[in-house]
Amino acid sequence: MNKTVTLAMGNGGEENNELISKVFYKAFKNEILEKSEDAAVIHGGELAFSTDSFTVSPLFFPGADIGKLAICGTCNDLAMMGAKPKYLTCSVIIEEGFSVRELEKIVRSMKIELENNGAIIVSGDTKVVPRGSVDKIFINTTGIGEIKKKGISSNLISEDDVIIVSRDIGCHGATIFAARESIELSTKLESDCASLTHQVQALIEANVKITALRDATRGGVSAVLNEWATQSNICIEVDEESIPVSEEVYGICEILGFEAVNLANEGTFVLAIKKEDAQKALEVLHGFENSANAVEIATVSDQYPKKVILKSSYGTKRFLDAPTGELLPRIC
């Protein structure tokens, strides 16, 4: 591993995993942590517990802002373990000189999203640091949720499951790239940032046989599929054509040389569902605006364990790797 920390180590892909396992897991090693789920399952399987820190530039972007992101991020991690978010803590580090008005705007977004999830902030902390010590504002949220369905785990996916994605992918990553690099496009593109609690609760209430859920944040859908293939020792065979990608996202990918499957999402999740319940799961998801175009994208096999294969509509296939390095535009 590199002697200094590089941006690549925070990409949600291979280098990121290496940093986590060689530094943090090594020191903090325990049975719960090593399950490597979106949220830790504690208290005899009754509670889910998760934390996430948020830094994004720009702070306000089409579709959401850092405040909404900070609540959705942690609540979604809890939801992915079948939990209903209940109590959150919120800790902010603010750069000297930051506008109070913008801070209020961010907090208002947080409030709305908390109400949407039925969760409350029960403890918090504020630090102000000298100019230049952080980039405007960093927010950490930590949350506890009540598990409504036990046994959801990324380590249990088998050939009896199919893989579903909840909506068209890559919107958040593409929006942030376009905003950050001031790529001016006349598009309706906006971040998919949204809470997933209601969809997950609806799936549980409909008794859908859920094996695993994961929100496709940093590293995108390809990171989720690769983590699942490794954790469950399976081969995931993706039908490339079936992955929903909006024309706007596809356009940005074409211009910059990205792949939509590697772009971050903030309100999109991947589901491993027992085959016989796939249709039922899709019907539930289609009842929500944010997952109206949910679709099955992959099946599970034992062909190449721990690998993800992309199959094209004209009969070729290739491995889909977990993203590595910093997401950089290709020059050729």
Added chain:
Amino acid sequence: MSELQLKDLYDGFRDPEVISGFAKLIEQEAKKLKKPINIMEVCGGHTHSIMKFGLPQLLPKNINFIHGPGCPVCIMPKERIDHAYALAEQEDVILLTLGDMIKVPGSRGSLQDARAKGADVRFLYSPLDALKIAEENPAKKIIFFAIGFETTTPMTTALIDIVLKRSIKNIFFHINHVTVPEVMVELIDSRDEHVDSYNNRIDAFLGPSHVSVITGSKIYEEFPRKYNRPVVVAGFEPVDVMEAILMIVKQFNEERCELEIEYKRLVTHDGNIKAQKLIEKYFEKASLFKWRGLGNVPKSGYRLKSEYSAIDAEKIYADILPKDEIEDHKLCICGDILRGMAKPQECTIFGTACKPSTPLGSCMVSSEGACAAYYKYGNLI
């Protein structure tokens, strides 16, 4: 009139039925081939398309690809990256370059590592973005580490043109632009005593369309004539590549050896004269340019003409730029792999001294290089 949508530009060229149709035509035509043929796609962009769309799986066994040296990032030698690193380390410098250049390691690390240690390194989408950065940072020296083949060269010269016309005082250039035909000659007709290029297995070339949009197809005229190698200038969509392969196979079957253009949408014989004039105005060929894994290739790289020394970072910073030559690893057989004479596993340092995280030859640098692909997948798919 309805607005032009992005997908209108590629839609027909990714059509599964058309791709399958070409696959059938190629298969029929390839049955008539007297011996297997090896086609080198010179450009990294073509390699990317071929890998991404899995095209080798659609081709009969007697048609093979040899992945060429046409990725400007992969072929950048450590010496040049060390230059960029040293420049980036200067207190008052902002170093700019294009995209994935920042991840390739030199002898002290990559530009990403330099950035992690505090250097101000930024990547651009367009060289003209440098103007804004220069304006926002008047006290800094903005150095553009310019890379790329003929495709990106005119963008650098356009920036130079503006910098000189507007007398902008804080933008400088470190030029690493390279050219395609010279390295193709190196692969099939090298006079270098260390390589046995006469036994190369390259039977035909796929030329990149975007290079020829600038240069015209004329740059390849000598290959069929002098070296007996057909060249087809092709686009990057899967249908383009498949059609170009069919054109090459037909040439062999009809015993023709010609320069043909598949990408007729934009490529002409003469190319973009205005861009060519701009390049001629500011640049001249250096006698040698070193390529990672291939060594010095005559007349394959550009440098600023001496009258533009005032903006030439290589001259201004000559005192701090490392000058020692760094030998390619003696056991690296990149040159043979690029000539189709060896497979990556035959290299004794493959996977040991040379890995994707510490690449020695260019074939290991990018995920599209032959060695990196073998390292990752073996012969799996």
